[in-house]
Amino acid sequence: MIVSAFTLLATALLFGGMTLYSFGFAAFVFTALPADTAGPLIRKAFPHFYLFVMGVSAIAACGAAFIDPLSCALLIATVLSTVYARQILMPAINDATDAGQTKRFKTRHLVSVLITLSHIAAAAVVLIRVAGAEG
Known part of the structure; x- marks a missing residue:
């Protein structure tokens, strides 16, 4: 029971954190700030977001x-794909932005969005499965 509750809470934190960041914080920043301010802010925030996803996913995976x-x-797949997104994909997105390569940016950004959406979906599946394991 304790392991299930721990896993459920960790996964709920992961799901909620990713959803809030993706659909709340990032969207808010780009609507509330000028693009020349919003872009650098998001660029600084993403490494921390990815560390959050990696850490909480790893903790939830243990349970x-x-x-x-x-x-x-x-959850392990979430950790591993987040390492890829943080260490390889994010620098490639930043490089494309810095070089003014709009098409490369859009393609890489789309991949990062799809990865994040898959993480949110995976967390939802885990929530449902772990909650069902209690019943």
């Missing part, structure tokens, strides 16, 4: 390992 192998695998 899920005792409850549901599929949930654990989804």
